[in-house]
Amino acid sequence: MTSGFGATGLLTPLIIGDVLGALDSIGVPVVQLLQMADSIAFITLAAIGLTVIFGMMGVINLAHGEFIMMGAYITTLSVNVVGLPLPVAMVLGALGTAAFGAIIERTIVRRLYGRLLDSMIVTFGLGLILTQGTRIIFGNSLQSIGTPFGEVPGYTYSAYRVLLLFAAIAVLGGAYLVFTRTEFGIQARATIQDAETARAMGVDTDRMYTVTFAIGSGLAGLTGALYAPSATIVPGMGQSFLVESFVTVVTGGSTVLLGTTLAGGVLGTIDAIFSNLYGNFIGQIALLLTAIIVIRLLPDGLTGLAHTVRDKLGERQ
Amino acid sequence: MSDNHVSRRRVLATGAAGVGTALAGCGGGSGSGGSGGDTIKIGVLEDRSGNFSLVGTPKWRASKLAVEEINDNGGIMGQQIELFDPDPQSDNQRYQQLTERLIQQEDVDALWAGYSSATREAIRPIIDREDQLYFYTTQYEGGVADKNVFCMGSTARQQLGSVVPYMIENFGTDIYTIAADYNFGQLSADWVKVIAQENGASVNNEEFIPLSNQNFGSTISNIQEADPDFVMAILVGNNHSSFWNQRTSAGLDIPMGTSTVMAQSYQHKRLEAPALQDVYGGFNYMEEIPTDRNEDYVSRYYDRFPDAGYANQESVNNYFSMYMYKEAVEEAGTTDQEAVRDVLEGGMEVTGDQSPEGDISLQGPVHHMTHNMRVMRCDAEHNITVEDERQIPEQFLSETVGIDLSGEDSELERQFTPTEYYDAAGE
Numbered sequence: 001m002t003s004g005f006g007a008t009g010l011l012t013p014l015i016i017g018d019v020l021g022a023l024d025s026i027g028v029p030v031v032q033l034l035q036m037a038d039s040i041a042f043i044t045l046a047a048i049g050l051t052v053i054f055g056m057m058g059v060i061n062l063a064h065g066e067f068i069m070m071g072a073y074i075t076t077l078s079v080n081v082v083g084l085p086l087p088v089a090m091v092l093g094a095l096g097t098a099a100f101g102a103i104i105e106r107t108i109v110r111r112l113y114g115r116l117l118d119s120m121i122v123t124f125g126l127g128l129i130l131t132q133g134t135r136i137i138f139g140n141s142l143q144s145i146g147t148p149f150g151e152v153p154g155y156t157y158s159a160y161r162v163l164l165l166f167a168a169i170a171v172l173g174g175a176y177l178v179f180t181r182t183e184f185g186i187q188a189r190a191t192i193q194d195a196e197t198a199r200a201m202g203v204d205t206d207r208m209y210t211v212t213f214a215i216g217s218g219l220a221g222l223t224g225a226l227y228a229p230s231a232t233i234v235p236g237m238g239q240s241f242l243v244e245s246f247v248t249v250v251t252g253g254s255t256v257l258l259g260t261t262l263a264g265g266v267l268g269t270i271d272a273i274f275s276n277l278y279g280n281f282i283g284q285i286a287l288l289l290t291a292i293i294v295i296r297l298l299p300d301g302l303t304g305l306a307h308t309v310r311d312k313l314g315e316r317q
Numbered sequence: 318m319s320d321n322h323v324s325r326r327r328v329l330a331t332g333a334a335g336v337g338t339a340l341a342g343c344g345g346g347s348g349s350g351g352s353g354g355d356t357i358k359i360g361v362l363e364d365r366s367g368n369f370s371l372v373g374t375p376k377w378r379a380s381k382l383a384v385e386e387i388n389d390n391g392g393i394m395g396q397q398i399e400l401f402d403p404d405p406q407s408d409n410q411r412y413q414q415l416t417e418r419l420i421q422q423e424d425v426d427a428l429w430a431g432y433s434s435a436t437r438e439a440i441r442p443i444i445d446r447e448d449q450l451y452f453y454t455t456q457y458e459g460g461v462a463d464k465n466v467f468c469m470g471s472t473a474r475q476q477l478g479s480v481v482p483y484m485i486e487n488f489g490t491d492i493y494t495i496a497a498d499y500n501f502g503q504l505s506a507d508w509v510k511v512i513a514q515e516n517g518a519s520v521n522n523e524e525f526i527p528l529s530n531q532n533f534g535s536t537i538s539n540i541q542e543a544d545p546d547f548v549m550a551i552l553v554g555n556n557h558s559s560f561w562n563q564r565t566s567a568g569l570d571i572p573m574g575t576s577t578v579m580a581q582s583y584q585h586k587r588l589e590a591p592a593l594q595d596v597y598g599g600f601n602y603m604e605e606i607p608t609d610r611n612e613d614y615v616s617r618y619y620d621r622f623p624d625a626g627y628a629n630q631e632s633v634n635n636y637f638s639m640y641m642y643k644e645a646v647e648e649a650g651t652t653d654q655e656a657v658r659d660v661l662e663g664g665m666e667v668t669g670d671q672s673p674e675g676d677i678s679l680q681g682p683v684h685h686m687t688h689n690m691r692v693m694r695c696d697a698e699h700n701i702t703v704e705d706e707r708q709i710p711e712q713f714l715s716e717t718v719g720i721d722l723s724g725e726d727s728e729l730e731r732q733f734t735p736t737e738y739y740d741a742a743g744e
Contacts, residue, residue, distance in 0.1 A: 031542075034534070034538075035535050035538065038532065039532070039534070042532055135370065139626065140370050140371035140626070141582075141587050141626070142587070144562065144587060144588045144589055146562065146592070147562050147563070147566035148566075149566070151566060151567050151568035152567075156537055156538055156540075156567045156569050157537070157538060157567050158566035158567040159566070161566075229562070230566070231531060231562075232531070232555050232559050232562075232588075234371065234555045236368060237556075240529055240531050243529075272535070275534075276535045276538070276539070279524045279525070279536075279539075280524070280530045280532075280533075281498055281525060281526070281527050281530075284529075284530070
């Protein structure tokens with residue numbers, strides 16, 4: 001599997017290098033575009049698991065960062081200790097976190113549906129336990145794994161970070177298909193919208209809740225797995241994803257998958273432009289200001305705006 | 318046990334009231350009234366959990382090692398050391414509570430506490446109110462002139478004064494500084510400017526990076542665009558460690574100097590090579606220093622703590638300062654804090670096995686150390702080599718400001734900053 005990376009490593013530089021060179025020569029700000037891809041990928045992937053758990057299920061999961069951390073830990077340990085190839089380790093990271101999510105749903109979260117504040121306190125506590133538990137078991141830090149692929153040909157930019165944009169698009173697309181085009185997805189959404197009616201229609205709602213929560217957890221784990229080669233692997237690493245993830249889901253609004261896509265795009269672009277011009281600190285401020293303005297002007301988030309536009313065009317369904 | 322019980326209730330009560338320092342008024346009844354007993358009581362507050370546990374745990378270990386060695390060899394003046402070392406959990410409020418408790422209830426003779434400058438500043442008012450002899454052992458921004466505080470770590474001026482001139486001499490005069498966006502990072506960046514000016518170089522770009530930031534794409538491309546002769550990277554904390562992987566995978570190969578990376582949280586051991594290739598640090602200690610004295614210390618450290626990850630720069634400060642305290646008490650003939658302070662202010666030499674970094678000395682009048690500063694280079698395989706070595710004294714308080722805590726300034730309790738004394742700083 002690792003040789004797969006090697007093969008793409010040989011092929012892609014020629015193509016990507018040529019394309020970027022051509023773009024650069026006609027005045028396209030390539031570095032800014034790379035930065036934008038990186039930011040959009042980070043913000044979207046930070047939010048993706050929360051999109052399902054908070055956006056769809058209404059559970060404010062303050063342990064979201066720790067789920068991401070768990071995915072990163074499983075991935076890193078699988079590579080360093082077991083010796084698995086990186087892609088396999090990443091899949092394990094996502095699956096392992098999904099399994100953990102299923103257990104947590106069955107034992108804890110199950111009792112908290114519709115109890116927003118309670119779910120906050122419980123998941124906050126869960127996050128503390130996971131962080132400190134990880135510290136006790138694995139120590140203060142793990143040996144990190146190097147970042148594959150090297151730099152974008154011709155540019156001082158990590159190719160891996162840019163490729164994560166495609167991972168983000170694939171994950172969002174996959175989640176969209178699962179929740180809109182499969183029978184499971186329709187049953188899951190029905191369960192969350194009106195559990196009683198869904199049960200009357202023969203849906204196993206218990207199972208739906210568990211599986212949906214597990215998918216959300218697994219997506220968070222996948223984010224951790226994808227960022228494991230590029231981040232420092234420490235018990236508190238999940239914290240750095242938390243702000244972006246909640247801001248993105250809230251900014252996105254009620255139609256969660258579309259919302260995350262829109263919000264990830266908007267916030268990532270703003271963050272990239274301002275970081276590039278004025279540094280990371282201003283980038284962060286610009287991102288948060290944008291979120292405040294969006295929520296102030298569009299109480300239903302970006303998808304609220306999308307719905308309004310659609311309604312005005314007379315395409316009400 | 319009963320002590321624990323009481324303190325736990327107190328902590329709970331404080332938590333309920335939501336006031337960090339509410340204990341101030343109620344400690345009087347529980348003090349044991351002077352430490353004339355048969356043990357010498359020492360408090361060590363170092364983080365073994367929370368954000369700073371990576372750097373705090375080695376500090377705690379080194380203190381414990383020194384205390385055990387001293388006790389095994391007959392203690393201080395024949396008295397065993399009794400160690401009080403609750404875990405402050407990287408939480409400044411907890412630091413304040415524990416500092417109060419160690420001073421008022423346990424009546425410690427000397428206190429070691431804290432990793433970050435924020436922690437030191439959180440407990441310094443308590444230290445000064447109680448006139449508690451206090452050792453701060455982290456490398457820090459410098460400038461603390463406080464009658465009760467002895468700063469054992471090297472200051473930013475000492476660390477940067479070792480590595481910045483080396484970088485200028487070897488790579489050129491165009492400097493790009495990236496620094497953590499808080500007190501320590503900003504003052505360190507000021508020192509880079511001061512030292513650059515003194516050596517005919519200049520800082521032409523500067524970026525301050527929030528501690529929460531772990532995405533360095535724009536920083537890296539901005540550095541590449543400016544194409545400086547070298548970068549001074551004063552990055553702090555776990556999030557910032559991500560910089561090195563990202564720099565390497567982005568192919569940024571401009572040499573980098575630092576005063577913070579590697580020696581404190583051993584990134585060169587934790588990140589996969591060659592993430593730290595061509596990083597040069599100015600430090601008073603790394604465990605790789607190739608002297609017999611140090612190798613002996615490192616083996617004692619790992620024999621005692623086989624699971625330890627690294628013996629970091631701060632840990633060795635905890636270690637030698639415990640021995641320095643022992644010498645001072647024996648010279649004073651008492652643990653009376655005033656008397657011990659007077660001995661320390663007369664200056665001390667720390668030599669032999671007690672100081673793994675090499676022979677060093679305490680500059681009594683300013684309560685800081687003259688350190689054996691080295692420029693350490695990390696290569697592509699993450700091997701560490703010593704490139705330069707010299708004794709560098711604390712200069713800011715002793716020469717620029719002109720402080721004498723043993724004489725005219727004996728009641729001082731403040732911190733000086735370079736912006737007050739240098740035009741180049743703070744521009």
